Amino acid sequence: MMSTIAAPEFAMYHDEWHLSPILDTGEFVFFSGQTDTRPDGTVSADPETQFRDAFTSLGKNLAAAGLGFSDIVEMTTYHVELRRHLPAFMKVKDEHIRPPYPAWTAIGVVELITPGTIIEIRIIARRSKPGA
Template identity: 50%
Template sequence: MKKSIVPQDFQHYYDDWHFSPVIESDGTVYLSGVTAARKDKPISTDPEEQFHDAFYKLGVYLAAADLTYDDILEMTTFHIDLRQHIETFSRVKDQYIQAPYPAWSAIGVSEFIPQNSLVEMRIVAKRC
């Protein structure tokens, strides 16, 4: 059985795009791609600020499922200009994700739907 979890600030994703920001099945939680896109703030063109905004949004998604960053089992991150921004991204990531670290794959891509977005994160988490 699966359960859709939609943080109130992101209900428009479910309504307009027809996907669940968070879905739980058998105690495992899957998060749809998380970018820095929000209704209340444009995506920053500063990579460091944008990465903090993406992790803020990730925290909102996790909290909606009664989870924290510590519950992340696997992270797949997709990056525009991966080589140019990976050090900054890693530095920001380490402010949110602590040891024991989740499995992580970083992949370079060419574009995302939200304009100016540099990263999108796919997350698998479980209450540990």
């Protein structure tokens, strides 16, 4: 049985965008893309702050699902000006993502949904691990 989950500050996306911020399928949990847009709708002008805000949002949604960063098995990131901002993104990513690292694909894009955003992070997490 599938269920929709969202951290309280992101629950409005279910009704406004007709999506599941988090879709829990039991073993695997799918997270819609997390951007650097803060719950109040603002976006920092500083790239490193945007990356921190995106990982903060992701952490809140992981916690809402009873998971943490170590449960991530796959991550896809979408970047405006990928090569320009990759060193700053890697720095912030490495503060949250630790070995064993998830599978990761980084994709450069022209724009994202909210004006001014430069990052979107989509993940799949696994609720149970073999041998755990």
